[in-house]
Amino acid sequence: MDIITIRKDFPILEREVNGQPLVYLDNAATSQTPRQVINTIVDYYERYNANIHRGVHSLSQEATDAYEIARKKIQEHFNIGHSHEVIFTSGTTHSINLVATGFTSFLKKGDEVLVSAMEHHSNIVPWQMLCERTGATLKVIPMNLEGELVMEEYHQLLSEKTKLVFCNHVSNALGTINPIQEIIDAAHKVGAAVLIDGAQAAAHIQADLKALDVDFYTVSAHKMCGPTGVGILYGKEEWLKKLPPYQGGGEMIAEVTFEKTTYADLPHKFEAGTPNICGGIAFGAALDYINSIGMNAIAQYEDELVQYATEQLLTIEGLRIYGTAKRKTSVISFNIDGIHPYDIGTILDKLGIAVRTGHHCAQPIMDFYQIPGTVRASFSFYNTKEEVDKLVEGVKRARNMLL
Amino acid sequence: MTIPEIQEEIVDEFSMFDDWMQRYEYMIELGKSLPLIDEQYKTDENIIKGCQSKVWVHAELEDDKLVFTADSDAIITKGIIAILIRAFSNQKPQDIIDADTIFIDEIGLKEHLSPTRANGLVSMIKQLKLYAVAYQTQLN
Numbered sequence: 201m202d203i204i205t206i207r208k209d210f211p212i213l214e215r216e217v218n219g220q221p222l223v224y225l226d227n228a229a230t231s232q233t234p235r236q237v238i239n240t241i242v243d244y245y246e247r248y249n250a251n252i253h254r255g256v257h258s259l260s261q262e263a264t265d266a267y268e269i270a271r272k273k274i275q276e277h278f279n280i281g282h283s284h285e286v287i288f289t290s291g292t293t294h295s296i297n298l299v300a301t302g303f304t305s306f307l308k309k310g311d312e313v314l315v316s317a318m319e320h321h322s323n324i325v326p327w328q329m330l331c332e333r334t335g336a337t338l339k340v341i342p343m344n345l346e347g348e349l350v351m352e353e354y355h356q357l358l359s360e361k362t363k364l365v366f367c368n369h370v371s372n373a374l375g376t377i378n379p380i381q382e383i384i385d386a387a388h389k390v391g392a393a394v395l396i397d398g399a400q401a402a403a404h405i406q407a408d409l410k411a412l413d414v415d416f417y418t419v420s421a422h423k424m425c426g427p428t429g430v431g432i433l434y435g436k437e438e439w440l441k442k443l444p445p446y447q448g449g450g451e452m453i454a455e456v457t458f459e460k461t462t463y464a465d466l467p468h469k470f471e472a473g474t475p476n477i478c479g480g481i482a483f484g485a486a487l488d489y490i491n492s493i494g495m496n497a498i499a500q501y502e503d504e505l506v507q508y509a510t511e512q513l514l515t516i517e518g519l520r521i522y523g524t525a526k527r528k529t530s531v532i533s534f535n536i537d538g539i540h541p542y543d544i545g546t547i548l549d550k551l552g553i554a555v556r557t558g559h560h561c562a563q564p565i566m567d568f569y570q571i572p573g574t575v576r577a578s579f580s581f582y583n584t585k586e587e588v589d590k591l592v593e594g595v596k597r598a599r600n601m602l603l
Numbered sequence: 604m605t606i607p608e609i610q611e612e613i614v615d616e617f618s619m620f621d622d623w624m625q626r627y628e629y630m631i632e633l634g635k636s637l638p639l640i641d642e643q644y645k646t647d648e649n650i651i652k653g654c655q656s657k658v659w660v661h662a663e664l665e666d667d668k669l670v671f672t673a674d675s676d677a678i679i680t681k682g683i684i685a686i687l688i689r690a691f692s693n694q695k696p697q698d699i700i701d702a703d704t705i706f707i708d709e710i711g712l713k714e715h716l717s718p719t720r721a722n723g724l725v726s727m728i729k730q731l732k733l734y735a736v737a738y739q740t741q742l743n
Contacts, residue, residue, distance in 0.1 A: 218623070539678075540656050540676050540677035540678065540680075542655045542656045542677045542679070542680065543656075543677045543678050543679045543680075546627075546679050547627065547679075550623050550624075550627070557655065558655050572656070572657070572676060573655070601624075601627065601628060601631065602631065602678055602679075
């Protein structure tokens with residue numbers, strides 16, 4: 201991988217922050233956008249901006265074609281059986297809510313929903329709401345101090361009462377790669393459906409959804425070099441046919457009279473209203489970009505970078521890393537004894553280094569470790585060892601100032 | 604000293620520094636001299652919402668003047684609240700209500716004034732003024 205050439209694709213990496221060259225290490229929150237994707241967005245608005253699936257005119261047809269080509273690219277990238285199993289959404293949160301709302305009619309009192317202990321708030325709240333609506337019980341798959349799910353406990357929690365299992369592929373707060381194949385297979389044995397949140401994984405791990413045999417999988421484009429406000433829900437055809445529509449509106453209908461409406465076929469049944477057309481097309485361009493570099497090359501490079509960063513950070517006295525799973529990717533969450541993560545983040549920002557501080561929308565994990573939050577550095581393939589060195593220097597400097 | 608006089612004094616102190624490092628180091632020093640809140644007032648209801656770190660503030664009327672004490676679990680936040688308390692503590696509630704906060708901008712902490720900033724400086728100012736409003740009502 202030629203990092204120097206790759207970095208030139210990202211205009212934002214050339215800017216300065218607080219008078220210092222930007223070191224962007226908040227990729228787990230949102231990744232940066234290459235010129236190829238930005239150009240796709242500009243091209244759409246300059247040449248063929250039109251509403252899709254309804255106009256007979258040429259622009260509408262061009263926009264529809266581009267949007268559907270993007271859907272196919274997503275289908276191929278994630279090895280999905282049918283393109284109509286790819287539902288465009290505004291992102292992972294929307295995707296999860298679509299499923300959680302749809303499951304309302306499938307659950308009853310006494311049923312159980314399992315979620316992992318290392319979930320993002322967006323992955324906890326919709327299930328809590330689902331359980332409140334239906335009387336089902338929410339149970340938690342615990343984790344250990346390394347930040348790994350306790351799989352023995354998971355297997356014990358599973359029973360014929362379990363209707364749905366929910367887990368992220370990669371933890372956004374800790375970077376743990378969860379054993380999702382084992383989770384899926386075991387859930388299927390008791391007849392439970394499985395939704396895997398791939399938001400944090402998609403930019404780092406190539407997921408083969410057919411091989412995984414997962415029921416639902418969610419992705420957000422903005423975590424993989426695409427624009428914000430667009431993502432997908434993958435659902436197995438049989439599930440998507442069973443689930444009721446999520447929102448009513450244009451595009452999702454077949455026939456409407458005041459007496460009765462019949463719904464459109466997949467995927468349109470779940471795509472009410474004018475979608476984020478440009479966003480969907482740009483998501484396709486983002487996948488093209490990532491695939492031009494290659495997922496394997498990306499994963500290998502990022503692993504080396506995270507390994508290097510881990511070693512270097514651990515040379516700092518009093519620094520503790522949260523999330524030391526055997527299988528992890530792209531995220532290092534840490535604290536320094538006696539220093540609040542917010543203070544470190546503030547000093548790093550002054551040095552032009554962008555990290556996230558706080559609870560990372562995963563309050564239960566912070567409660568588990570009994571800390572107010574962490575400093576999280578998260579890496580992408582356009583980051584360099586020199587940037588890791590700047591981070592380490594910055595943390596050392598912050599430590600000297602703050603202790 | 605009046606609030607504007609104290610604010611001017613703080614601005615003068617900060618104007619001696621050439622770069623952000625020195626300003627932050629001074630702020631951290633100020634944080635260490637913060638009049639600490641009595642442990643009994645370090646309750647959840649005294650936490651200021653909207654801050655990424657925890658900030659507790661307590662207000663008490665001494666004669667006709669309002670006295671603030673505070674604490675935070677983050678040292679930079681402690682420095683910020685220390686600056687605010689230095690400007691507003693031991694003042695009449697009405698003067699606190701009327702005071703402006705442009706001096707924060709002038710000491711080079713402008714970025715902290717943005718309402719979307721996670722440190723909650725705006726919430727802190729609002730809370731101090733709310734106390735002043737409450738005690739002013741009581742005095743009337």
